[in-house]
Amino acid sequence: MKADLHRAEEDRLGALRRYGILDSLREADFDEIVKVASAICGTPISVINLIDHGRQWFKAEVGLGVRETPLDSSICAHAILQPGLFIVPDTTLDSRFADNPLVTGDPHLRFYAGALLETPDGFPLGTVCVLDYKPRELDDTQKSFLRLMANQVMKLLELRRISEAEHAARVEAEDLVKEKETLMREGDHRLMNSLQLVQSILALQSRRATNEETKNQLDMASNRVLAIATVHKQLHLTGSHEEIEIDTFMCRLCASLKHTAPAQITAINVDAENASVRSDVASGLGLLVAELATNSFKYAYNPGQTGSVDVSFRTTASGWILKVSDQGQGLPAGFDVDQSKGFGMQVVKAFVRRLDAAMTVSSRPGCTAFEIVRGSN
Incomplete structure (x- = not known):
């Protein structure tokens, strides 16, 4: 049955x-x-x-x-x-x-x-x-x-x-992560290309500018865009979406900045420790380097004088130290970074605050140094 x-x-x-x-x-x-x-x-x-x-x-x-x-x-x-x-x-x-x-x-x-x-x-x-x-x-x-x-x-x-x-x-989660990574890589690549296009347009406008102040402002804007574009290029090349090797990043950024520097800047020397930092921190550090290096391009050396810009980065037990310096004529007498109203210095101070860091400035003929410290030194 x-x-x-x-x-x-x-x-x-x-x-x-x-x-x-x-x-x-x-x-x-x-x-x-x-x-x-x-x-x-x-x-x-x-x-x-x-x-x-x-x-x-x-x-x-x-x-x-x-x-x-x-x-x-x-x-x-x-x-x-x-x-x-x-x-x-x-x-x-x-x-x-x-x-x-x-x-x-x-x-x-x-x-x-x-x-x-x-x-x-x-x-x-x-x-x-x-x-x-x-x-x-x-x-x-x-x-x-x-x-x-x-x-x-x-x-x-x-x-x-x-x-x-x-x-x-787990397989579904791994697939979602891979899909997210692919989308982020594509996003970084597209953003990097867009930023490079913007930077190229700014550089072209700078070369055509007849007013010196306009040219300076365009150069500074171009270098700020360049710093952000370099972060995304590093993200795209390494496949990372969270951390960046700071030494490679600094070398690549400074090599790009050198192309925008006047002929009297003979070199941008980089001494960066081999360390990984979050991409948002790297972006802030890159903008600080671009801003301070551009400042040295404009003001460090008198006409006919040549020299270099030095960039160093090292980690400490509780944070890191970024230093940008030159061997030029020094800052104007009585210059007070806290009282400065210049747009470039306002940008610098804003990013120092964003990075939860502190900045000190030392200057004399032959050595001007901006030192940004995160954590106790």
Whole structure:
């Protein structure tokens, strides 16, 4: 007799498929359960049986030698309709199974006992069952053991489901991170190109400017854009979205600034420690270097005089120190950085505050130095 379908068959099948167990490879944890069940119950056959649509599939088995059979001849399909432990002492005496081809023909099954595999929300998935070729009974210890094995199988299925879900979530998260990184790289690349275009336009306008003050303002704006563009170029080249190697960044920025410097600036010397800083910090440092270096370009050396600009960066136990200096004529007598109203110096002070740093200025003929310190020196 073919078993009736479960009263909520579609939901039951949905619950079964959520475990992702069907048609999976053999696993030692499940194989050991059927081996032990067969030994404890003294039966030649033991199976972890899952009732699928149109078939019964065996996650593990001993004594059968197959992984699935048609549902029409399934004894377990009857078992999942019963609560708890389902026992048929002699199949030939039970009208539901007397004409079953597995009873009347090979392998001539005469005894069946199955403990229900049931989900936490009450859906039966299959059984842990033992079978024999002769009529028999199980003692109380064997019955308890079979129930225990069914509970153990459900724990394994739950752990397997959780592990698969965690793996899927991890893969999805990794894919999202990769997608985000790709978008950010593309964004950095496009922004870098846009900034370089803006910088080129500003540089072109500066070369065409006839008014010296206009030219100076365009140069300063161009160098500010250059500093930001260099940050994004470094982000794009390294593939990082959070940290930048400050020594490489400073060297690249100063090499670009040198191209905008007047002929009397012979070099921009960089002495930067090999350290990583956050991209937002690097952006602030770059703008400070661009602003202070541009200031040296304009004011450090008298006409006919040549010299260099020096940039150094080193880390400390609690922060870092940035220093920009030149060997020019020095700042004007009475110059007070705190009282300065010049736009360039206002920009410098704004970025020093943004970086939560402090700036000191020392100046005399032959040496002017701006030192920005984050943390205790």
